[in-house]
Amino acid sequence: MVSLQIHKEHITEHMQEIADAIAIGVERRTATLGLHTSACSIELLEFYLHVLGKISAGAMIKHEWFKSPKPEQKIAPLAERKLEVDFPDKAKLLSLMYVIEEERNKLIYGKPNQLALEAVLNAFNQLHLIIKEKLKEKGEEIA
Numbered sequence: 001m002v003s004l005q006i007h008k009e010h011i012t013e014h015m016q017e018i019a020d021a022i023a024i025g026v027e028r029r030t031a032t033l034g035l036h037t038s039a040c041s042i043e044l045l046e047f048y049l050h051v052l053g054k055i056s057a058g059a060m061i062k063h064e065w066f067k068s069p070k071p072e073q074k075i076a077p078l079a080e081r082k083l084e085v086d087f088p089d090k091a092k093l094l095s096l097m098y099v100i101e102e103e104r105n106k107l108i109y110g111k112p113n114q115l116a117l118e119a120v121l122n123a124f125n126q127l128h129l130i131i132k133e134k135l136k137e138k139g140e141e142i143a
Helices: 004-024 030-052 078-082 090-109 114-137
Strands: none
Touching (some): 004 114, 030 090, 030 114, 078 090
16 A cells, blocks of 8 residues: 555656656657656556545556547546546646656657657646646645
8 A cells, every 4th residue: 555655755756857858858868757756646646536535545546548539449448447536637637648658668668759759748748737637626735
C-alpha cells in the first residue's frame, strides 16, 4: 500500500529528473523524458484519485492502460474500463495521458523526432498543471 507521502516523494523525484533532462537538452535525454513523464503522470493521477477518495489506498494504475483508443474501437478504452470512477476533468486528463503513452516507447527505445518530444512535454506540462491546481483546491501541495 502506497501512502500519499510516498506518492509525493516519487513525484518530486520524477520532476527533478525531467528538469535535469531539460537542462541537459531534451534531444540528448529522450529516454529519460519518456520514462519519467510516463511514470510521473501515473503517480500524479494516482495521487489525485487517492486524495479524491476515488480509488483505494492499495489501488495501482498502470501506464499500459493508456493506449490511445482507435476510432473504430467498439469497446471502451482500457483506461475507461479500469478507472470506472468519475472525477473532474477526466476526459481532458485521460486525453493527455494518451498522448504521453502514445509516444513513450518511441522516446525510450526508438529515435523520436522533435514533434514527439514537444507533444509529450506539452501534454505532461498540461496534465501536471491541471492536477496541481485541483490538488491545491483540496489542500494538497506537490512539486
